[in-house]
Amino acid sequence: MIAKKALIGGEWVEAASKDRFEVVSPGDGSVVGTVANCGREDAKKAIAAACEGRKALRKMSLLKRIELLHKAHEIAKKRDREMCDIMCMESGKPMAQSVSEASPVGGYSWSNFHVAMYNVKSHRGLTLPNVTEDNNNKRIFSSYEPIGVVANLSTFSYPSEMPNCTIPYALALGNAVIVKPSMGAPISAILIAEALEEAGFPPGAINVVTGYGTEVGDELVTSPDVQGINLFGQENTCETITQRAGMKKVLAAVVSNNPFIVMDDANIDEAVLSCAQGAYGHNGQSPISTRRVLVHKDVYREFVEKFVAKTRSMKFGNPMEPDTDIGPLNNSKILENTLANLEDARNKGGRFITGGGEPSGLYLEPTIIEDATMDMLITNEPTMGPVVPIMVVESLEDAVEKANATRFGFQVGAFTSSLANAYFLSENIQAGSVYINEATSCWDEMSPFGGVKKSGMGRMLSDWIFNELTNVKMTMFDLAKVK
Known part of the structure; x- marks a missing residue:
């Protein structure tokens, strides 16, 4: 030992x-x-x-x-x-x-x-x-x-x-x-x-x-x-x-409760991969993990179906195995807090389309929640773990408004094929870093790393x-x- x-x-x-x-x-x-x-x-x-x-x-x-x-x-x-x-x-x-x-x-x-x-x-x-x-x-x-x-x-x-x-x-x-x-x-x-x-x-x-x-x-x-x-x-x-x-x-x-935005002109397949990387990497416990997903109404159903399929294809289990994608939470305190926030989401109408069951030890099954709302703890408080609440947005402006509706402002991932949209997001989102067509968990060792607000x-x-x-x-x- x-x-x-x-x-x-x-x-x-x-x-x-x-x-x-x-x-x-x-x-x-x-x-x-x-x-x-x-x-x-x-x-x-x-x-x-x-x-x-x-x-x-x-x-x-x-x-x-x-x-x-x-x-x-x-x-x-x-x-x-x-x-x-x-x-x-x-x-x-x-x-x-x-x-x-x-x-x-x-x-x-x-x-x-x-x-x-x-x-x-x-x-x-x-x-x-x-x-x-x-x-x-x-x-x-x-x-x-x-x-x-x-x-x-x-x-x-x-x-x-x-x-x-x-x-x-x-x-x-x-x-x-x-x-x-x-x-x-x-x-x-x-x-x-x-x-x-x-x-x-x-x-x-x-x-x-x-x-x-x-x-x-x-x-x-x-x-x-x-x-x-x-x-x-x-x-x-x-x-x-x-x-x-x-x-x-x-x-x-x-x-922080970092948002991931998917606009109607996004490459959905690439967005799904980056969302999974941001939400499930480090078992969802990084300060810059994806903790809210905001999807334009016109591509909402396509994104959700593909994201659910991607989630179910990922290996969940023993972290020592080389092909494991998602492992356990680090400690019981984090698990207890995450379970409390999940229960709050369930009580407020959240629909669990994956996960939501009892944990096994510190292993919490990847959980996707539809019909998430801004009054849920899961969307307002940084919830650590492989937990993904998804919300519909009506427009680019709605996406920015919901992304900014928090006391936090660390990292944002946003998928769009429009340069105009990208500039609008960059200039209007309150965050330390805005990653266009990248995961919230992205960073570069030569770039500034830090947040604004809380x-x-x-x-x-x-x-x-x-x-x-x-x-x-x-x-x-x-x-x-x-x-």
């Missing part, structure tokens, strides 16, 4: 309490391994270590930091199979999707290392003109400095991608990092840290503290020695963290995250007063 410790100040240590936490597979209930069940005292030690780590990183050249990131990636490649298997077992994410995310050889989470190493080389300040005085004595320039210590509060839905949305960018820029993984899938982040530690990053540059948010997370969020917080989470959690963080830089991505703040990925990990400093010289 796997047994992992916390990484604090370059040493792998037990929790101060000596407590350990069992990581249980959502797939079959077996114990995947154990991790240190850290508390507030351990978090304080990690923060102190990170403060020393940031000093060492500041003294290290940019080229050296890039070299160590590259070395860590090469080390991780030797553990490719292990990383993919662990993610699948601990999170319940189907194997094919775990490989797509976690594989250091070709997984998208590790492309962050290449993007960070490339983009940080061009992250430079500006020389500014003096526009307030009629002389040529002043020289003004701006520079970017690392903010210091960054805490990454990860999620079980992206056990590798979420840490890697922060780690390579922060380290490349000279920040120290403390990762607090979700206790629903903590081992994946530890494996990443093992590669970084083996690569030779100085003690304290990278730390992993496994434990619950009420102690470890709260200490990281409230400590004055932590300057930045990056997190994925539920709305209430993100709001609480933002409030308790005070004046820190908080980069938050909130689980879906979060700040932007992840590529050089867009640099603003969240650096401070701008202005320096002015008066050449007439220096030798």
Whole structure:
């Protein structure tokens, strides 16, 4: 059985309490391994270590930091199979999707290392003109400095991608990092840290503290020695963290009820495939999963029939099998919330055309609901799981109105063959990202990633995250007063 410790100040240590936490597979209930069940005292030690780590990183050249990131990636490649298997077992994410995310050889989470190493080389300040005085004595320039210590509060839905949305960018820029993984899938982040530690990053540059948010997370969020917080989470959690963080830089991505729109001129077959990808990928538990489907009345019946057929053709079951498409939910709390929202939809007239039966363990059968209405919890609240409420829209304007009728605004997928429709959707939908003829779960590592309204703040990925990990400093010289 796997047994992992916390990484604090370059040493792998037990929790101060000596407590350990069992990581249980959502797939079959077996114990995947154990991790240190850290508390507030351990978090304080990690923060102190990170403060020393940031000093060492500041003294290290940019080229050296890039070299160590590259070395860590090469080390991780030797553990490719292990990383993919662990993610699948601990999170319940189907194997094919775990490989797509976690594989250091070709997984998208590790492309962050290449993007960070490339983009940080061009992250430079500006020389500014003096526009307030009629002389040529002043020289003004701006520079970017690392903010210091960054805490990454990860999620079980992206056990590798979420840490890697922060780690390579922060380290490349000279920040120290403390990762607090979700206790629903903590081992994946530890494996990443093992590669970084083996690569030779100085003690304290990278730390992993496994434990619950009420102690470890709260200490990281409230400590004055932590300057930045990056997190994925539920709305209430993100709001609480933002409030308790005070004046820190908080980069938050909130689980949202993302709409998928199908217009009357859409390629229905392609729309069905993308809708299934967005709704069922990651077992419907991603912050950017499709959670509402809005279909134009003229193609509604064709879309529903084809989507039902596609759903029934997908393999639902053991995530460890390579051809499984949909696996279990991660934990019982999510299952209970999803079942409550399904019951609300049933009581309000929703018609279940697939699924709707009793779950088996954490396995919830893919569920499609027709006659969904805006007063249902299933359409108003982000409901995690392979659950798809479908609504009819009368027009393009109606689709936009229904898409915007939410306090969230993360990602939208919309299918249309009309460029005019595409522009209208892009300009009128309130969201961080609008994907035309793509799934809501689409993203690109070079593009900004984040939401509006209650879906979060700040932007992840590529050089867009640099603003969240650096401070701008202005320096002015008066050449007439220096030798």
